[in-house]
Amino acid sequence: MDASDPLCPRPAPVRAVHHETADVFTLILDVSAIPGGAAFAPGQFMMLYVFGVGEAPISISGDARDSRTLAHTIRAVGGVTRALRNLRPGDVLGVRGPYGSAWPVAAARGRDVVIVAGGIGLAPLRPVIYHLLRRREDYGHINICCGARSPGDILYTGELQRWREEGDMQVMVTVDHGDPGWRGQVGVVTELLDRVRCDPANTLAFTCGPEIMMRFTVRKLRELGIAGEAIHVSMERNMHCAVGFCGHCQFGPLFVCKDGPVFPWPRIAPFFGIREL
Ligand SMILES: Cc1cc2nc3c(=O)[nH]c(=O)nc-3n(C[C@H](O)[C@H](O)[C@H](O)COP(=O)(O)OP(=O)(O)OC[C@H]3O[C@@H](n4cnc5c(N)ncnc54)[C@H](O)[C@@H]3O)c2cc1C
Numbered sequence: 001m002d003a004s005d006p007l008c009p010r011p012a013p014v015r016a017v018h019h020e021t022a023d024v025f026t027l028i029l030d031v032s033a034i035p036g037g038a039a040f041a042p043g044q045f046m047m048l049y050v051f052g053v054g055e056a057p058i059s060i061s062g063d064a065r066d067s068r069t070l071a072h073t074i075r076a077v078g079g080v081t082r083a084l085r086n087l088r089p090g091d092v093l094g095v096r097g098p099y100g101s102a103w104p105v106a107a108a109r110g111r112d113v114v115i116v117a118g119g120i121g122l123a124p125l126r127p128v129i130y131h132l133l134r135r136r137e138d139y140g141h142i143n144i145c146c147g148a149r150s151p152g153d154i155l156y157t158g159e160l161q162r163w164r165e166e167g168d169m170q171v172m173v174t175v176d177h178g179d180p181g182w183r184g185q186v187g188v189v190t191e192l193l194d195r196v197r198c199d200p201a202n203t204l205a206f207t208c209g210p211e212i213m214m215r216f217t218v219r220k221l222r223e224l225g226i227a228g229e230a231i232h233v234s235m236e237r238n239m240h241c242a243v244g245f246c247g248h249c250q251f252g253p254l255f256v257c258k259d260g261p262v263f264p265w266p267r268i269a270p271f272f273g274i275r276e277l
Contacts, residue, residue, distance in 0.1 A: 008096065009049040012070070013090060013091070014030075014088065016089055017088065020073060023075055025073070028062075029069060030069060031069060031070050038067055039064075040067075042102055042124075042131055043128070044060055044097065044099060044102055045059045045060060045098065047095070047096045048072065048095055049096070050084060051094065057239045059123050059234075060072065061124065061126045063127060065130070073123035096242070097242065100256075100262070101261065102262060104232060108132075110202075111139065112202060114206075114221065115129065116205065117144070117209055119148055119149065119209055121208035121213075121234070122146055122155050124234055126156065126159075129144065129163060129169075132169075133167050136167065136168055141196075141197040143197060145172050148174075149175065170196070170197055172185070174186065174191060174192055189213060189217065190213075193224060200224050201227075205226055206233075206234075206262075215273060228265045234260070234261045234262050235263060235268065239256065243257065251277060
């Protein structure tokens with residue numbers, strides 16, 4: 001194994017595991033032994049390798065200021081992600097990256113921001129929120145709209161509360177299906193957009209979630225008067241190499257791994273919604 005090879009996974013011990021919901025967990029990885037740590041920009045992802053099982057692309061969900069640890073929030077859906085769920089503090093996995101494009105947080109300075117997350121789509125947006133919180137005075141109104149399937153599927157509940165109370169941000173949550181204890185909103189996440197506080201001409205919007213949700217979110221943002229170029233979406237496609245060689249994540253003329261995963265809406269609009277692309 002050539003350790004200078006960018007495709008070579010580096011060992012990273014698991015420092016902690018946080019259980020977020022019944023099927024979602026966050027791994028905190030210690031990357032302090034990797035030269036340069038793991039400096040990343042909000043929106044980028046890593047390839048996580050469970051030895052003997054395989055690799056999966058997973059967004060970085062932690063604070064970009066901390067380059068000695070990486071946080072990854074993961075839903076266990078198949079072979080690799082289930083193996084990741086079985087890891088315990090002290091276990092070692094392989095990491096390579098960070099890869100991909102980032103949310104344009106610098107371009108949002110001086111503007112209002114609308115963040116729209118569906119389910120685990122909040123994970124790649126959390127580093128943006130940390131960034132905005134740290135430089136709160138640089139931004140106008142900040143709106144965070146989160147949708148989840150049920151109250152038990154809402155991610156980072158403690159943080160959502162803190163952002164709402166202390167972050168000078170409008171944080172709104174809705175669920176598809178409530179339960180007897182739920183006193184909040186029931187409905188799709190786009191309904192929250194009726195309540196955002198922003199000047200549409202001076203707003204950047206970031207969205208991540210299931211494609212159908214992003215499609216309706218973009219439509220609603222456009223109806224509110226936000227220009228297509230001001231809307232950024234994060235895409236997911238099956239991925240193997242993550243560096244634009246293998247073509248598994250090809251999306252029209254684009255590779256999600258190196259041209260994305262974060263795209264300005266006009267760049268992918270022509271291909272979005274084409275079945276099985
Ligand atoms: C850029 C990028 C960032 C990502 N970030 C995250 C993240 O932060 N957290 C996270 O949990 N996942 C994330 N994913 C998705 C994750 O990579 C996949 O869920 C994972 O590769 C599945 O691998 P597996 O071996 O566990 O499942 P597989 O054995 O490959 O698949 C098992 C089953 O799950 C289905 N499946 C596979 N991928 C997905 C998916 N993306 N969504 C829904 N069903 C799927 C398959 O169709 C199959 O039915 C990201 C993907 C990309 C491309």
